[in-house]
Amino acid sequence: MLKYLAKRLISMIPVVIAITIIIFALVKAMPGDPARMMINPALKEEQREAAYRAMREKLGLDYPMPVQYVKWIAATLSGDLGWSSMNNRPVKEVIAEPLRNTLILNVFVTICEIAVILPVGVVMAVRRGSLIDKFWQVFSLIGYSMPSFFIGLSLIFIFALKLKLLPPGSMPIAAYGKDLAYYLSWFKYMLLPMLSLTIISIAGSIRYVRNAMIEALSQDYIRTARSKGLSEKVVIYSHAFRNALIPISTIIIMSVFALLSGSAITEQVFAWKGIGYTLVLALNNRDYMLVITLNLLSTMLAITANIVADITYGIVDPRIKLE
Amino acid sequence: MEKKTVHEPNTHPKESTGVKLGKSFGSMFKRLFVREKDPLSVLEEEALQTPTQTIIKNFIRTKLGVVGVIAFILILLFSFVGSELRPIDESYQEPALSNVRPGANYLKYPSAIVKEGVKEISSGISFSVALTNQGNVYIWGKQPIYLSGRATSIFKLPKDFPQGKIAHIAAGDRFWVAISEDGKFYGFGYNNFSQLEVPQNVKMKIQTTAVRQLLAGEGVTGILLENGEIYIWGSTLATRQDIVPAAYQGRIVHAEITPLNVVVLLDDGTIGVFGTEGNEISDIPEELTDGSVKVVDFTTSGRAAMALDSEGKLHIWGSVMHGLLNIPEFEGNVVDLFGGKNNFGLLLDNGELVYWGANHFNQLKMPKEAKHTKYVAVYSDIFQNFAVAEDGTISAWGHEGFIFGSDQFGRDNLTRLIHGGRISLTVGAIAMIISVIIALIIGLVSGYFGGWVDNVLMRFTDVVISIHFMPLAITLSTIVTGSVPEMYRIYMIMVILGFLNWPGLARLIRAHLLLEREKDFVLAARALGVKQRNIMVRHILPNIFNLVIVNVTLGYASALLMESALSFLGFGVAPPTPSWGNMLDSAQKATVIEYYWWRWVIPGLAVVFAALSVNLIGDALRDAMDPKASEK
Numbered sequence: 001m002l003k004y005l006a007k008r009l010i011s012m013i014p015v016v017i018a019i020t021i022i023i024f025a026l027v028k029a030m031p032g033d034p035a036r037m038m039i040n041p042a043l044k045e046e047q048r049e050a051a052y053r054a055m056r057e058k059l060g061l062d063y064p065m066p067v068q069y070v071k072w073i074a075a076t077l078s079g080d081l082g083w084s085s086m087n088n089r090p091v092k093e094v095i096a097e098p099l100r101n102t103l104i105l106n107v108f109v110t111i112c113e114i115a116v117i118l119p120v121g122v123v124m125a126v127r128r129g130s131l132i133d134k135f136w137q138v139f140s141l142i143g144y145s146m147p148s149f150f151i152g153l154s155l156i157f158i159f160a161l162k163l164k165l166l167p168p169g170s171m172p173i174a175a176y177g178k179d180l181a182y183y184l185s186w187f188k189y190m191l192l193p194m195l196s197l198t199i200i201s202i203a204g205s206i207r208y209v210r211n212a213m214i215e216a217l218s219q220d221y222i223r224t225a226r227s228k229g230l231s232e233k234v235v236i237y238s239h240a241f242r243n244a245l246i247p248i249s250t251i252i253i254m255s256v257f258a259l260l261s262g263s264a265i266t267e268q269v270f271a272w273k274g275i276g277y278t279l280v281l282a283l284n285n286r287d288y289m290l291v292i293t294l295n296l297l298s299t300m301l302a303i304t305a306n307i308v309a310d311i312t313y314g315i316v317d318p319r320i321k322l323e
Numbered sequence: 324m325e326k327k328t329v330h331e332p333n334t335h336p337k338e339s340t341g342v343k344l345g346k347s348f349g350s351m352f353k354r355l356f357v358r359e360k361d362p363l364s365v366l367e368e369e370a371l372q373t374p375t376q377t378i379i380k381n382f383i384r385t386k387l388g389v390v391g392v393i394a395f396i397l398i399l400l401f402s403f404v405g406s407e408l409r410p411i412d413e414s415y416q417e418p419a420l421s422n423v424r425p426g427a428n429y430l431k432y433p434s435a436i437v438k439e440g441v442k443e444i445s446s447g448i449s450f451s452v453a454l455t456n457q458g459n460v461y462i463w464g465k466q467p468i469y470l471s472g473r474a475t476s477i478f479k480l481p482k483d484f485p486q487g488k489i490a491h492i493a494a495g496d497r498f499w500v501a502i503s504e505d506g507k508f509y510g511f512g513y514n515n516f517s518q519l520e521v522p523q524n525v526k527m528k529i530q531t532t533a534v535r536q537l538l539a540g541e542g543v544t545g546i547l548l549e550n551g552e553i554y555i556w557g558s559t560l561a562t563r564q565d566i567v568p569a570a571y572q573g574r575i576v577h578a579e580i581t582p583l584n585v586v587v588l589l590d591d592g593t594i595g596v597f598g599t600e601g602n603e604i605s606d607i608p609e610e611l612t613d614g615s616v617k618v619v620d621f622t623t624s625g626r627a628a629m630a631l632d633s634e635g636k637l638h639i640w641g642s643v644m645h646g647l648l649n650i651p652e653f654e655g656n657v658v659d660l661f662g663g664k665n666n667f668g669l670l671l672d673n674g675e676l677v678y679w680g681a682n683h684f685n686q687l688k689m690p691k692e693a694k695h696t697k698y699v700a701v702y703s704d705i706f707q708n709f710a711v712a713e714d715g716t717i718s719a720w721g722h723e724g725f726i727f728g729s730d731q732f733g734r735d736n737l738t739r740l741i742h743g744g745r746i747s748l749t750v751g752a753i754a755m756i757i758s759v760i761i762a763l764i765i766g767l768v769s770g771y772f773g774g775w776v777d778n779v780l781m782r783f784t785d786v787v788i789s790i791h792f793m794p795l796a797i798t799l800s801t802i803v804t805g806s807v808p809e810m811y812r813i814y815m816i817m818v819i820l821g822f823l824n825w826p827g828l829a830r831l832i833r834a835h836l837l838l839e840r841e842k843d844f845v846l847a848a849r850a851l852g853v854k855q856r857n858i859m860v861r862h863i864l865p866n867i868f869n870l871v872i873v874n875v876t877l878g879y880a881s882a883l884l885m886e887s888a889l890s891f892l893g894f895g896v897a898p899p900t901p902s903w904g905n906m907l908d909s910a911q912k913a914t915v916i917e918y919y920w921w922r923w924v925i926p927g928l929a930v931v932f933a934a935l936s937v938n939l940i941g942d943a944l945r946d947a948m949d950p951k952a953s954e955k
Contacts, residue, residue, distance in 0.1 A: 018786045029802045145935035150927035161917040264793040
């Protein structure tokens, strides 16, 4: 197990290096001059030139690209992520909150998603062709044909603007400190983006759960189990479902991965200050270090998700030896 | 969809037409893709079925797939044929018509006004008001949307409204006013500049003096009294239309309000202008002010004005926009003249109409009957035109309304939806083609050569697949759009979407290639001495063709969604070029979501329908190619 993990991690190293090079090159190719963005615009003409020179020196922009890249990697590895020109704070401080917001949102969405797709997927497979099955199939088809922002806008229209049940977006401000009321209202603000993302991820994954379950139910050992007189409940839950869990676990991990990518748009619609929202803000403000860090972060999350998927596969299916 | 398919190709009475259709399609495909040496006899053809025939037959059996095909063809016709039929002027904006509700009944006047005889018709941006000879008022069209509380319905007349005793009416942009024979004033619609509330001093005047004319402009109301005095109120802070020069007051015969000025005809036959100074209208030609010609009538459009003198000569001045100053040649004497917002018109003594100016809303497109009808009166206002013939019938032309409403710049949502569809569908398709080409090359090369080539290419695929789509796409979009002229931006979006979408398909192709390569027919081909390259192209490629087709279809749906998402965030197709995504770009404000619902619901639904129909086709294709899957 450990050996496999080590091997898998080592094989990822060239991929990670390539990704860092790509991201670095992309950000360097962005229009504008980071040094000019960071000098004080109130300076006088002659002072500005000197300040600009000093800033270029400080940011190391006069070195050749490979040197800059190595310097950036070294700094990143030592935990120095640079300076965010948009917030005038170190990037490390800036990204802490968006990261937390995105992760909490996605954790809740994943919990809701699993809570729905497992029971519903099983029922769909067991009662194939029933009304429930058809309803969820249509739901899934329409759900994954819908742009995520359209689901978001519709939810805002219905729940926030017409029924006036929930806030339409943004996040609460901790005016009176972070007491219980603050967390409650925080949760209330999270409900709509959560619902929106849950719908998207359920629509994307429920048919795979159904298919996995159908596959499992059509196996020979199910017939054996039935013919030896086991109750249908036992057949479905301890024979079929256990076996269907193997593909289902990958489906869930892959959908979490897709979620992280898709949440950028939903965050934008609901002004939920997560990674995606911050990235759009940073791009519009030409905050180079923040853009580079956020891209790196989301890519690393994706790679981690892939590795986790592989490992889970080995854990739920003892037949697969991780070698 | 769940129906078990029984394979009895020639004994299914119910599906005879479908099967026939399938056959004709099948033979078409066969001619295109399968090399046929000698044609089969009828018997043989029925007994044998090529895989393509089976697929098409199966596809037609899945009803949802056929529904998807029909829906997608309709969407294609809507966008591509529609954009030919309904050309777009991307730079044209009409702020006066911003955020107009969906509806197309601006020209559908009630028949009662024909019966009672028209005394006056006046139009606002989305409605018209008619006053009949019996003193009744009729309103038709659409309520202009109002967000503040200072507005009322334009349709709801109060109980004490003196129908039958109305003397004058006038419609402004989003409101209309009326005055009764006994001098009582009524106002409906927008009241954001208090244009519906008569100032106290004017109230006193109208009780003692008869009213000659009611006036209404953009947020401005005015009254011209029989004694030649004019009073203007409402949104006059910037335009100063309420300040009437002392030289004019008491001498005014006729007046008209333009967005920035008030133009008046004085009792000595000269023209006067007040309000904002130094614009196209305030710059009157000298002969109209020095008394050398005697003006009998005049009219105004949004940015120009035209006067008729006692010798029947026309004097025109103002902005050259929309060709407003180019009077066409005509024969006959001018009886009456009128101006819409961007056009002018003349009524000649032989009953003919002459129109010129802008034609964005068909203002110049007179109905067929106009050629042989003698008109006695014409009412042109904003973009709606109503002409009354000798026998009392009415011809209406001009702006019918926006079926799908208008956006914040007053642009027609339907036109933008049609052209946006053309852009979105094209961008999605080209992005898909780019990614399929890359995926095919990488998948085939990698699967066929194996070894270190495979290793390198697959690691490269890993790299691209690991990068999150959305963050990278918007970063890339910022880079290319910063350095590329606006007009190439759309091509860059296609390339970005194409370059980020291939890895999944490339992996799939490689995996299937590895499977196929081990099969016996490849071995047989090799044993026969078929060249490596031919084995690849002739034997293996056709076997993964089905897979590619299904994935291209499903991938197209996701490319459509990606484009709309990118444009929605403002990193895709840049306005003013419309796309379904960027039509929603402005819908991130709560007021737009709540009140101007047509601005986001309609383009959003268009994306949903397009993606849904493509997904239906893709699912049906997959089921048709893998009959086992459809039995699940």
